[in-house]
Amino acid sequence: MNEVIAKKKQIWALVIVGFFALISVSTYAYNEYYIYLSAYLWFGFIYGMCLQYGRFCFASAFRDLFAVGVPRMVVGIMISVVLFALVSAFVTATGISTFHSSPVGIHSVIAGFIFGVGMVFAGGCASGSLYKTGEGNGTALLVILSISVTQASFVDIGGWLNKLVPASWHESALAKGLPERINVGDGWIDQYLAGYVWDKPITSFAEMLGFTKETFAGAYIGNVLIGVVLPALVLLIVVFFIWGRKSQMRELAHKMGNISFRDNFSGFRNMIMSSKRTAIAGLVLGIACGLQMFVIEGLRIKFGIRNAGEILQRIGSDFGLSIRGTVFDPGYWYVTTQEAQWVGWGMQKLGWDNMDNIFFGYINGIPNPALNPADWMSLALIAGAAVMALMNNEFKFKKPTRELAVWAITGGALMGIGSRLGLGCNVGAFFVRVANGDPAGWLFGIGMIGGAFIGVKFFNWWTERQMAKELAILDI
Amino acid sequence: MAIKFEKKSDGVYTLDCLGYVCPHPQIYTKKILEKINSGEILEVIFDNPSSSESISAMCESSGNEIIEKNKENGKIIFRIKKA
Numbered sequence: 001m002n003e004v005i006a007k008k009k010q011i012w013a014l015v016i017v018g019f020f021a022l023i024s025v026s027t028y029a030y031n032e033y034y035i036y037l038s039a040y041l042w043f044g045f046i047y048g049m050c051l052q053y054g055r056f057c058f059a060s061a062f063r064d065l066f067a068v069g070v071p072r073m074v075v076g077i078m079i080s081v082v083l084f085a086l087v088s089a090f091v092t093a094t095g096i097s098t099f100h101s102s103p104v105g106i107h108s109v110i111a112g113f114i115f116g117v118g119m120v121f122a123g124g125c126a127s128g129s130l131y132k133t134g135e136g137n138g139t140a141l142l143v144i145l146s147i148s149v150t151q152a153s154f155v156d157i158g159g160w161l162n163k164l165v166p167a168s169w170h171e172s173a174l175a176k177g178l179p180e181r182i183n184v185g186d187g188w189i190d191q192y193l194a195g196y197v198w199d200k201p202i203t204s205f206a207e208m209l210g211f212t213k214e215t216f217a218g219a220y221i222g223n224v225l226i227g228v229v230l231p232a233l234v235l236l237i238v239v240f241f242i243w244g245r246k247s248q249m250r251e252l253a254h255k256m257g258n259i260s261f262r263d264n265f266s267g268f269r270n271m272i273m274s275s276k277r278t279a280i281a282g283l284v285l286g287i288a289c290g291l292q293m294f295v296i297e298g299l300r301i302k303f304g305i306r307n308a309g310e311i312l313q314r315i316g317s318d319f320g321l322s323i324r325g326t327v328f329d330p331g332y333w334y335v336t337t338q339e340a341q342w343v344g345w346g347m348q349k350l351g352w353d354n355m356d357n358i359f360f361g362y363i364n365g366i367p368n369p370a371l372n373p374a375d376w377m378s379l380a381l382i383a384g385a386a387v388m389a390l391m392n393n394e395f396k397f398k399k400p401t402r403e404l405a406v407w408a409i410t411g412g413a414l415m416g417i418g419s420r421l422g423l424g425c426n427v428g429a430f431f432v433r434v435a436n437g438d439p440a441g442w443l444f445g446i447g448m449i450g451g452a453f454i455g456v457k458f459f460n461w462w463t464e465r466q467m468a469k470e471l472a473i474l475d476i
Numbered sequence: 477m478a479i480k481f482e483k484k485s486d487g488v489y490t491l492d493c494l495g496y497v498c499p500h501p502q503i504y505t506k507k508i509l510e511k512i513n514s515g516e517i518l519e520v521i522f523d524n525p526s527s528s529e530s531i532s533a534m535c536e537s538s539g540n541e542i543i544e545k546n547k548e549n550g551k552i553i554f555r556i557k558k559a
Contacts, residue, residue, distance in 0.1 A: 002548055055526035063499050068506045070533040123497040132497065135525060139497045247537040274536075275529065394525045396550035398495055403478065456499075463503050470481045471511060 048384025054281020087290020116451020146412025223437025
């Protein structure tokens with residue numbers, strides 16, 4: 001019986017792969033520009049397979065560390081970020097990187113903190129929720145909906161929120177000379193972006209150390225060695241001494257005398273190698289992320305474009321382009337912006353004028369989700385995770401309980417707010433930025449770790465409260 | 477539906493986390509393992525795949541032994557003996 005069910009699930013996995021292959025082939029046959037969207041699609045598919053295979057979730061990395069003392073996911077993420085950095089440094093040094101650093105400021109820490117609390121409450125980060133949706137998890141789908149709706153609303157809300165905008169932000173935003181249609185003096189996020197964030201410096205570890213960013217020395221010594229490898233190593237050593245060393249100490253309890261440097265080194269190596277599954281996922285993910293930058297930039301050169309907005313115009317779909325003719329087209333892995341876009345598109349169709357803000361109207365647009373490259377990536381990510389889950393007989397439809405729904409909506413809303421304040425989520429604002437030598441990535445990461453710590457404290461209090469009654473009955 | 481914790485027999489407890497996502501299964505498992513006595517068994521039933529790795533790693537790090545792992549149709553059952 002079990003074998004029959006497993007077989008059926010494997011057939012479903014093949015059907016999904018076939019469906020996506022059919023989309024790629026048929027759209028390419030219809031118009032060659034669709035290959036640009038298919039490139040996003042297949043990288044998303046790979047990300048989904050990797051995330052599900054390695055249970056790769058940034059929320060679990062720091063939450064499991066603080067809550068249950070398990071460092072395996074922090075290790076996986078650090079392996080992945082270093083590999084991604086090595087590949088993307090090559091892309092940077094050859095001058096075809098699609099990455100742009102983000103303004104550096106305390107806002108990244110605050111945004112990361114809000115996001116970190118949210119991801120613990122929700123039970124998964126932005127990318128983790130996508131892959132868990134692919135496992136049939138209804139709670140994760142609810143998290144995605146909550147992130148999407150919160151972002152799409154947050155970027156366009158003015159009214160009483162305008163009263164919370166400092167006068168200096170308002171004046172600075174007006175002085176930017178943005179098109180009248182954007183109405184930059186109205187809307188909290190607009191004034192936060194144009195009046196505060198855009199005034200912050202943009203840099204990279206390479207530039208901070210005096211290198212020219214687009215050189216091999218700048219990319220590999222400045223960005224990778226100083227900006228990624230050293231901080232990652234320090235983080236892993238701290239994790240080892242606080243959490244990872246415990247099990248090693250127990251194994252060496254029989255040993256007389258002090259634990260030597262060699263013992264510690266061997267324990268550190270064991271911690272790195274302890275979860276083969278996560279390490280493999282991290283490795284493939286890191287390489288795929290770097291390759292995506294290569295492929296997308298290559299396609300841009302082939303088609304002579306700088307942004308997917310031009311592709312959409314050429315295939316006859318100019319609805320929802322920003323005032324500059326652009327749409328969201330990062331050229332690398334990203335999660336939250338496209339989630340805001342599809343809800344933004346829906347809101348627009350329902351009559352909400354949401355193109356008078358910077359996020360949608362000036363930068364990202366709200367293209368038809370069926371033609372949005374980044375949406376193709378996210379949908380394929382869910383499908384890739386579903387395929388991997390089906391192949392391993394781990395796919396199961398699960399409806400959220402009322403309690404989980406509350407956690408999911410609350411956590412998703414906090415992640416949505418954190419994402420827009422930090423200009424990205426655990427992927428766009430942390431993973432991609434860190435790997436590309438952007439100090440703003442580590443700032444978001446520091447906030448995210450702090451937020452996860454507070455989130456776990458709250459969660460511990462909640463579970464103690466939930467358990468107290470049952471434990472009292474059992475007299476434990 | 478809520479998380480259920482019951483005494484199955486002398487020294488054997490059951491924690492049913494079916495339907496619950498991260499971090500519920502691993503946090504409840506950790507908390508209950510802290511409460512029960514050494515040598516007692518905790519049977520954890522869950523269907524959230526990623527909790528499987530977390531609970532395994534947690535037991536390895538804390539010295540609690542997973543004496544049995546079963547998986548059928550997306551339902552995972554771990555029998556853990558407290559160290």
